[in-house]
Amino acid sequence: MTTESVEAPARTRYVGRSVPTRDADVVVTGELEYLTDMTLPNMLHGKIVRTNVPHGRLLELETEAARRVPGVVAVLTAADVPNNILGAIVPDQPVLVDGLIRQFGDAVALVAGTTVAAAEAGAAAIQMKVETMPAVSDPREALRASAPSLHDGGNLLLELTHERGDVDQALAGAAVVVDRTFLTQVQEHVCLEPGGGVGQYKNGQFTIWAGTQLPGNSQSEVARALMIDPEDVRIISTPIGGSFGSKAEGPFPIFLALLAKATDRPVRIVLTREEVMAVGVKRHPFRVHTRLGLDRDGRIVGLDTDAIVDAGPYAGFSPAVLSIAAEASTGPYSMPNARFRGRAAYTNNSNGGAFRGYGVPQMAFPLESSILEAAERLEMDAAEIKRRNILHPGDPHALYGHTIGPSFRGAETLDAVIDHPWWRDRAAWKEQATGPWERGTGIAAALKGCGYGSAKGDRAGARLQISIDGSITIWAGPNHSGQFIETAYAQVAADALRRPYDEILVVVGDTELVPESGSCAASRSLYMGGGAVLKACEELISRIRAVGLADPIDWNEAGERLGAKGLALVEVYHDAPDVTELGEMHPDDVPRLHPHRVYSSAVHVARVEVNRFTGQVEVRGIACAVDCGIAVNPAGVVGQTEGAILQGIGLALMEDFKLEAGVPQTTSLETYLIPTAGDVPELETIIVEGGEETGPFGAKGIAEVVLVPTAPAITAAIRDAVGVVVDRLPATPETVYRLMEGLKS
């Protein structure tokens, strides 16, 4: 690992060190109890009954036979849901289907039994009478007036348009215009833990142990569906076996609450891999038509982007994904004219949801591919074109016009990769190709905002207590799903309080204990949650000063004095800073477009070998430079980067969740392939540091942006190797082979 320190913080003992992740010692022994490992006395087992058609009408549901199955304790249907609605942004989903079936695998009933086998037998005994309807499976068809409407108001979930400058005029005067349509596929998260949890109802209080990245939202959705007070619902959301966006939404916590209430016993549901494959949210497939114009000097003069997003059956987070995609449509580049039109359409396909990158990878692939093609037509170097157009702090954002903040280090990040030997020596490496394996190198760049964006009310809370003996406990953060977050919070707190790291206890992911902290998403867990932790520590220090203690602080004394005065518990909220420099942006557009004040960036160089007879692509190396502000835990940054790159390789080359007329075809890990230990190329992470004034000790969030350049860097390398334009993902051997055959004819 290389570290380029631009302005490392002066006074840190723990921030900037690769402290091991806190629960690692119990993870490696198998002792850590995940939520799906939990058992409670007298616990029942639940099973979800699902439809096997993607579109239709549920006419009858026969549950009597199921109720008579030995061991079955409860069977619940839509009639048992007090308020049968769900949906974080648009409440357009039933908890349990009572009429229209919109997705293969929609839940229609819940069964609780004394054993898993009893619950399964009960579920199998439920009879459904369904009138099947033709699936709406093409989002373009869905938007036609003749298509059957999946929701009141039609199939257009959201249209988002914006233009800065005059794109048509700019493209008319451009030296080159690249005009092409790009397709991206459905990607499944494949968290190693399929998911599940336990629900309990006791003394009028619900406790739901369920992996969720938005515990506060799960709490309010449970309360809404059961028509109860949110304060009667406690969500414990950690520890879980991976998330990546998949555990951000859905009815699962409500299922647990309904069954626990109906049976008055704890109920556990463990989802199967097949269930998660069929109905779990997925990365949205995009169809993107791009027109990119450059002048003779390689400066981008205009970009026109038209995206159609397959949202699937329910809104979920699709509106937010579309708005994040719009903001990222111009990438990390400056240009005087840009236009975006995006439409999210309801279909009977997989349910589009959050997935690391949140619409940005789907925009980077078309843009980076178009820049490469323009470079070739101008006979210029692609990296040089990027350098000429890269955004600098103080520039207007290309689509919205607000001012890019001072901590955006896109240029330094790009230079770190341009100077990398894999990019510098690409010609020599290419010449050394042997046998059927052609060699190529590609480069791609990306930016992504940290946090929800302006005017979104992005806020994170933290609670801190100093005990009478001076020990410190901090409750903060929505969830831990593998990203070192308690570790990083403890590092921030240790430095803020100037105390040994081991003396700080951190608890995350419990709505009863942690003040509302928003989601473990949007590259905000450290940036926002860490900001709240820092603020709580600063408040504690000021209280300690106020009771008359000076440095060096006697922590026992501090605990006693603050305890005696009732000042031992600190609770603070940290609000994300909105854009302050609007630049050319109209103030009325801020609430509609949610521009970010803080961006991170990442640039990749990829080297690949392509078999000219089979189209097989082997990635040999990827180096990623990442603009992370300050790396609170450098090993954490490297870990996020390396993991993201492998997910990006999957997106680029192999992962493809297939549906036929709304019916999933890739139903298990036998047919849905993700990268294994055999697919890992040489990886390198280059940390480009330099503080962000609004982040804790200068940190920004990076776990998403590092995935964004992987696919376009790989497809650029494929083009360098064998000359084909990859216009759809994944670039499987069949796709690359056909493209090579197309070159010959």
Add this chain to the structure above:
Amino acid sequence: MNVNGQKVSFHSPAQRLLDYLRDSLELTGAKEGCGMGECGACTVLVDGEPVCSCLVLVGQISNADVVTVEGLAGADGLHPVQQAIVDCHASQCGFCTPGVVVSTTALLARRPQPDETEVREALVGNLCRCTGYQAIFRAITSLGE
């Protein structure tokens, strides 16, 4: 059958080894990621060989010596493979980690100084979605240093 050195008995020969370990013996270190032998999260040692415990019925191995991830650490601390994974940040969500630990232990018992190809081959059946595998490779390499 012996599990982690203790003699145990079972009543349902058709029970999956994974369920027997998790439900009957409360050894939840082995995880179920797929139930079809694709992910390796349920890997345990059966007579020293790494196997997916979701694919084995207890009746098939009634005389076997089974070691799970819980049986690897000694009285004086973590097994060296476990310690290396902690030290090299080779675990993120950790759900695959018990299986990775078990597969690596089996590899090192067979090949104390494995080369990179052998490491990859030994772990190709253990899916990890978080780390990108390189940190795991670094952990194993560190054991030979």
